[in-house]
Amino acid sequence: MILPIIAYGAPVLRKVAKDIDKDYPQLNKLIADMWETLQASNGVGLAAPQINRDIRLFLVDSSIIFENVEEGDEDEFPDAPGIKKVFINAKITHLEGEPWPYNEGCLSIPKIREDIMRPETVTIEYLDENFQQHKDTFNGITARVIQHEYDHIEGKLFIDYLKPLKKKLLQRKLNDISRGNIQVDYKMQFSK
Template identity: 40%
Template sequence: MWNSEGIGLAAPQIGLPISLVVIDLDPLAEDYPEYKDFRRVYINAHIIETSEDTVSMEEGCLSVPGIHEKVSRPTRIRVQYLDENMQEHDEWVEGFLARAMQHEFDHLEGKVFVDRLSPLRRQMNKNRLMNLLRGKAHCTYKTKRILK
């Protein structure tokens, strides 16, 4: 994740069938000082409430190399999770962290951000998506095609 400038990774992305997500927002600290040294582990995380207002932001994903698209998601979310010390948390989150959490927690359900694109945007990325499905990904890290 660090080598590829990712800021989050979910266990299923590396083939682990567990509900674990890591998020490291420290690379954003230059623009968002509040994320300095922000490195967290989220175990068995669930979004239990979301704000009605949404915000559109560009996303990319280590599991979908080469595609960056704007995705609309709730601005604020209420999450429950365990941290690395198995301490329970129940909190409202907003901003970039809410975005990263929603993206990563989708992975726990087998979803990637392109599943949330409009049919038009998906159509416009069709060739790139088809190449990924065929195992033709161009990226700097080792990948494994898991879709048959």
């Protein structure tokens, strides 16, 4: 089932999410619905707060980014072919590498994209959908998507990294999003 994406302005997007255990009600269905929602919205990541759940769960599908990489250009992308993973109760344990800019967007903040600086490598501990423990290191675009989704379970948004003047210049667009004065081609829920 495709779930509505919660728009900027909803309080759930600013809450630090809670850990869950394997007895969380209908977790497998929720994860399946989140994958379907992510695919329907053409995103590369989706966190539970974006579907109005304040739990530490997010999905990353960075493989989509690499689908159109030209043959021979793979060397430019150290993390190709990307990942498709579920992250539960994630905790970033280490960030390293030179911060680099990338034009980020967010399904909860449609039609706004900005260059955001993030470290090139992330080490993260998490549980998968079977509650198996993992500690992995990711780099490149995949590391960026993980950091972006991780921010969601920490109550942060990519616009929080912008300089105050830039954020002020975007305020009218942000207000329009929170009021529902925007058209998107996926299912959204506005707080109004």
